[in-house]
Amino acid sequence: xxxxxxxxxxxxxxxxxxxxxxxxxxxxxxxxxxxxxxxxxxxxxxxxxxxxxxxxxxxxxxxxxxxxxxxxxxxx
Numbered sequence: 907x908x909x910x911x912x913x914x915x916x917x918x919x920x921x922x923x924x925x926x927x928x929x930x931x932x933x934x935x936x937x938x939x940x941x942x943x944x945x946x947x948x949x950x951x952x953x954x955x956x957x958x959x960x961x962x963x964x965x966x967x968x969x970x971x972x973x974x975x976x977x978x979x980x981x982x
Contacts (some may be wrong), residue, residue: 941949970977
């Protein structure tokens with residue numbers, strides 16, 4: 907009885923499992939390498955939002971530097 911189960915189990919582990927894992931992770935990795943047009947548009951939108959926020963921060967820092975030059979040295 908144990909030989910009936912042992913032989914198919916060994917064949918599965920030696921032949922089927924490695925091929926199955928290789929094909930599974932190979933397809934998964936190739937799908938993850940590509941970036942969709944929707945994702946690319948989202949990244950561009952996030953990049954432009956980050957640029958606008960950075961410009962706003964620099965503007966606020968210039969205003970604070972003009973109004974209160976020591977604002978950076980204050981302890982919170």
